Amino acid sequence: MSLLELDDVKVHFPVKRGILFDRTVGHVYAVDGVSLSVTAGQTYGLVGESGCGKTTLGRAVLRLTDITSGSVVFDGTDLAQLPEEEMRRARRRLQMVFQDPLGSLNPRQNIESILAEGMAAHGIGADRAERRERIKEILTKVGLPHSALSRYPHEFSGGQRQRIGIARALVLQPDVIICDEPVSALDVSIQAQVINLLEELQESEGLTYLVIAHDLAVVRHISDVIGVMYLGSLVEEAPSDALYAEPRHPYTRALMSAVPVPDPEVEDRRERILLRGDLPSPASPPAGCRFHTRCPWRQPTRCDTERPALADIGGGHRVACHWAAEIADGSLRPTSELAPPVLVDTGTDGEPGTDPGAGEDTDPGTERKETAAGTPA
Numbered sequence: 001m002s003l004l005e006l007d008d009v010k011v012h013f014p015v016k017r018g019i020l021f022d023r024t025v026g027h028v029y030a031v032d033g034v035s036l037s038v039t040a041g042q043t044y045g046l047v048g049e050s051g052c053g054k055t056t057l058g059r060a061v062l063r064l065t066d067i068t069s070g071s072v073v074f075d076g077t078d079l080a081q082l083p084e085e086e087m088r089r090a091r092r093r094l095q096m097v098f099q100d101p102l103g104s105l106n107p108r109q110n111i112e113s114i115l116a117e118g119m120a121a122h123g124i125g126a127d128r129a130e131r132r133e134r135i136k137e138i139l140t141k142v143g144l145p146h147s148a149l150s151r152y153p154h155e156f157s158g159g160q161r162q163r164i165g166i167a168r169a170l171v172l173q174p175d176v177i178i179c180d181e182p183v184s185a186l187d188v189s190i191q192a193q194v195i196n197l198l199e200e201l202q203e204s205e206g207l208t209y210l211v212i213a214h215d216l217a218v219v220r221h222i223s224d225v226i227g228v229m230y231l232g233s234l235v236e237e238a239p240s241d242a243l244y245a246e247p248r249h250p251y252t253r254a255l256m257s258a259v260p261v262p263d264p265e266v267e268d269r270r271e272r273i274l275l276r277g278d279l280p281s282p283a284s285p286p287a288g289c290r291f292h293t294r295c296p297w298r299q300p301t302r303c304d305t306e307r308p309a310l311a312d313i314g315g316g317h318r319v320a321c322h323w324a325a326e327i328a329d330g331s332l333r334p335t336s337e338l339a340p341p342v343l344v345d346t347g348t349d350g351e352p353g354t355d356p357g358a359g360e361d362t363d364p365g366t367e368r369k370e371t372a373a374g375t376p377a
Ligand SMILES: Nc1ncnc2c1ncn2[C@@H]1O[C@H](COP(=O)(O)OP(=O)(O)OP(=O)(O)O)[C@@H](O)[C@H]1O
Pocket: 013, 028, 029, 030, 048, 049, 050, 051, 052, 053, 054, 055, 056, 057, 214, 282
């Protein structure tokens, strides 16, 4: 059963100019028509490179950011239509865990006070003693000693602080937790512990997760379904295993080709796909398929002018690419000059693109040998 259902959600931020910033000169299309459904008790992993709109989408679900249009139905109620007071009550059931636990924990409050604050605001626990008992119970569940109660955020390690962030969400007995990059600020050795904790808590508390991450490896283990976002929209969505076994969108293939495989033989044969340039600006997204300016399989005209719909290809797998079938069966080849093997650059870690002209608003098609591209069967 779907617990959280997003339908054509858009978040467009106005770009203001003028001395008083009173003139709207354009919009940042941060989220541009996302529809997805999160099943009760499951984990939906949302991935994409920095700036593709993941955080904005998570915040829009909680209405921490205003939704421009679309609906967010949680347990049968459209949150976008709720009066503020009712929305405040609904937020108890929908909690968020942030990337940077230190930045989101007040350094002047001790842990008991941080955790009790939300409980008091939502009327959980009759008095301080009852709240303290509940907090102790939750601290045990997240693997922290009761002595943490009187200590301050700076006294904890990064992993422990993220446990406190998780505890702060849990004390409110939520149904859904939106985890925004829950482990990306942590050492690799600690990441697995926090992911395991999230999994254990899902089981014991019956939680539903929306996990936002730029790293496919993070969402892989924890997610039942994965959605891949590019420039404000979903380009592919599938059950986790299906997505890994058969990524169908060129962007997903490129993201996956950047993940090293521990087996040296497989690693040697691994397809490596170069993504040219950076993510175009969401204030002036390319026409047609948003990915066409960086796509190794781009076909002139259709990809440049016609935006592909997120089409169901069976088994819960949806993909937004005109040529998904032809790419999968090999009848459409990438243009030879972009073909693997080449260095991997997903544009996520500040590595400059190999072609300085291939950034935003640049049409790489003009400089490519179109004859090198295969023709669809
Ligand atoms: N309040 C705002 N006003 C204007 N633009 C915004 C605002 N918040 C976000 N944006 C823009 O919207 C786009 C999407 O940002 P968002 O933070 O959602 O992406 P993201 O995929 O979560 O990236 P990251 O992983 O870096 O947080 C970015 O171009 C960002 O600059």
